[in-house]
Amino acid sequence: MIRAYDVPAVRAAEEVVRAQLPDGELMQRAATGLAQVIAARQSEEGSDRVVVLVGGGDNGGDALYAGAILAADGANVLAVLAGSQTHEGALGAAESAGVLLEEWRSGEPPAAVVSALAEADVVVDGILGIGGRPGLPEHLRAIPDLVGTDALVVAVDLPSGCDPEGQVRSDALYADETVTFSLAKPVHLMPATEQAVGLLTVIDIGVPEPEVAAVQRFSHADVTGLWPVPAPGDDKYSRGVLGVVTGGEHYTGAAVLSVTAAVTAGVGMVRYIGPEAPTGLLRHAVPETVFGPGRVQAWLIGSGLELDEATAKQLSTAREALASDLPVVLDAGGLDLLNEPRSAPTLLTPHLGELLRLATRLDIQGEGGTLTDADVRHAPTVVAGQVADRLGCTVLVKGAVTAVVSPASVGRPILTQADGPSWLATAGAGDVLGGVCGALLASGLDPATAGALGALVHGVAADRANPGGPVRALDVAHELGRTVAHLLRLPA
Numbered sequence: 001m002i003r004a005y006d007v008p009a010v011r012a013a014e015e016v017v018r019a020q021l022p023d024g025e026l027m028q029r030a031a032t033g034l035a036q037v038i039a040a041r042q043s044e045e046g047s048d049r050v051v052v053l054v055g056g057g058d059n060g061g062d063a064l065y066a067g068a069i070l071a072a073d074g075a076n077v078l079a080v081l082a083g084s085q086t087h088e089g090a091l092g093a094a095e096s097a098g099v100l101l102e103e104w105r106s107g108e109p110p111a112a113v114v115s116a117l118a119e120a121d122v123v124v125d126g127i128l129g130i131g132g133r134p135g136l137p138e139h140l141r142a143i144p145d146l147v148g149t150d151a152l153v154v155a156v157d158l159p160s161g162c163d164p165e166g167q168v169r170s171d172a173l174y175a176d177e178t179v180t181f182s183l184a185k186p187v188h189l190m191p192a193t194e195q196a197v198g199l200l201t202v203i204d205i206g207v208p209e210p211e212v213a214a215v216q217r218f219s220h221a222d223v224t225g226l227w228p229v230p231a232p233g234d235d236k237y238s239r240g241v242l243g244v245v246t247g248g249e250h251y252t253g254a255a256v257l258s259v260t261a262a263v264t265a266g267v268g269m270v271r272y273i274g275p276e277a278p279t280g281l282l283r284h285a286v287p288e289t290v291f292g293p294g295r296v297q298a299w300l301i302g303s304g305l306e307l308d309e310a311t312a313k314q315l316s317t318a319r320e321a322l323a324s325d326l327p328v329v330l331d332a333g334g335l336d337l338l339n340e341p342r343s344a345p346t347l348l349t350p351h352l353g354e355l356l357r358l359a360t361r362l363d364i365q366g367e368g369g370t371l372t373d374a375d376v377r378h379a380p381t382v383v384a385g386q387v388a389d390r391l392g393c394t395v396l397v398k399g400a401v402t403a404v405v406s407p408a409s410v411g412r413p414i415l416t417q418a419d420g421p422s423w424l425a426t427a428g429a430g431d432v433l434g435g436v437c438g439a440l441l442a443s444g445l446d447p448a449t450a451g452a453l454g455a456l457v458h459g460v461a462a463d464r465a466n467p468g469g470p471v472r473a474l475d476v477a478h479e480l481g482r483t484v485a486h487l488l489r490l491p492a
């Protein structure tokens with residue numbers, strides 16, 4: 001499990017340790033660890049020219065001390081003093097170690113800074129850390145364009161410009177690697193910001209983990225403790241029966257994909273309710289399927305379901321399911337069926353477009369009034385949280401980083417997963433995810449665990465179905481069983 005802690009929790013944990021240590025010791029540990037990582041990358045790449053971007057806070061102090069250590073070891077280091085002030089101790093250390101200094105505290109960059117950034121082998125970003133507000137400081141907005149394309153960008157603690165809490169997307173200096181200290185922060189794991197982080201390296205500086213995490217991510221080794229594994233006494237009913245209302249005369253494939261996924265992921269049994277065309281396909285593609293109503297432990301409603309095309313039986317079954325106290329996964333068209341809060345376990349699985357439609361229907365407002373596509377892209381987990389609170393449901397927002405947001409009343413951390421290759425952005429992948437999550441809900445997992453675990457297995461299956469290349473959704477569905485077996489074999 002990877003855990004990330006919000007800024008107040010990090011500051012409190014650091015404060016306790018800092019009070020027990022000599023003045024400046026924590027920063028020395030951070031700078032030393034940072035310098036070691038940069039030196040290792042330099043020797044891997046045979047690079048020499050280092051530019052350190054130094055902001056006005058402690059993050060700038062870490063970066064400048066690290067620059068001093070590298071310069072003392074013979075590297076060619078230029079520090080760009082970019083904040084309204086500079087950490088005094090670090091500045092003295094840099095001067096003594098022979099770091100070249102340039103000031104760019106406001107306005108246009110000096111010519112020497114422009115050329116140094118264009119020619120640098122390594123750029124160390126110490127402009128802003130956890131004290132940063134989203135967005136780059138006004139005069140530094142052009143920095144991403146000034147850094148040469150071949151430079152290795154190493155961010156200190158987090159990429160400058162990113163929201164430390166990972167809630168909103170903003171302009172930032174994207175890093176190849178981010179070196180953080182003892183504790184991961186939400187910025188490193190959230191969909192709005194993770195892309196800017198690159199490789200995440202955590203250096204231990206002796207700050208213990210706080211009790212409550214803000215964001216969590218399952219690692220592959222966690223699957224063993226979480227995945228429902230049948231015992232000798234189990235039968236198909238005790239393992240969980242999933243009722244599936246997906247697909248229609250138009251989207252016949254959604255039924256095949258969602259049911260295949262649920263069966264391959266190991267559900268005890270699927271009962272399918274839908275019109276003739278998808279039913280006919282399923283009889284051939286997934287002969288394990290049982291057709292028509294009966295007792296189920298959970299429902300999957302929606303993938304490929306168009307409300308104006310759905311059969312009366314599909315609509316009445318879906319409405320009865322939503323009115324029941326059984327767990328439900330609602331995907332795609334099924335999201336249009338939910339208008340009232342639901343108290344039974346419910347997992348909504350919208351992509352960004354569906355999240356916008358759903359939030360708009362609930363009258364959730366954006367920055368400038370009516371919610372826009374940009375609002376949802378800018379702050380997907382914020383909008384998902386509002387929807388979750390309004391409907392009492394867990395919301396899984398699909399994307400390269402999938403986020404699972406529970407209602408505030410449940411109060412659990414946000415779960416995020418980033419296990420799939422970009423090839424997984426393909427038609428039908430969401431139908432497969434719905435099937436996996438449905439299977440997990442039917443087995444008795446809570447919606448947040450089912451969503452995050454489902455996203456993990458879905459992503460890994462996509463990679464294993466065709467490592468490094470394009471993948472079709474049906475192949476992902478077929479790969480699920482082998483993927484679960486592979487993950488269950490990993491040491492816990």
Ligand SMILES: NC(=O)C1=CN([C@@H]2O[C@H](COP(=O)(O)OP(=O)(O)OC[C@H]3O[C@@H](n4cnc5c(N)ncnc54)[C@H](O)[C@@H]3O)[C@@H](O)[C@H]2O)[C@@H](O)CC1
Pocket residue numbers: 011014015018026027030055056057058059060062127128129130131132133134135136137138156157158181
């Ligand atoms: N607290 C500690 O004990 C330790 C802190 N460490 C480092 O200290 C960092 C936190 O230091 P700080 O609290 O000084 O925060 P920062 O170094 O992030 O600096 C924040 C400063 O920048 C200004 N600012 C923030 N956003 C801005 C924006 N968008 N445009 C313009 N100005 C902006 C703020 O007003 C503030 O003065 C951590 O990220 C980490 O790198 C490490 O040295 C390890 C130990």
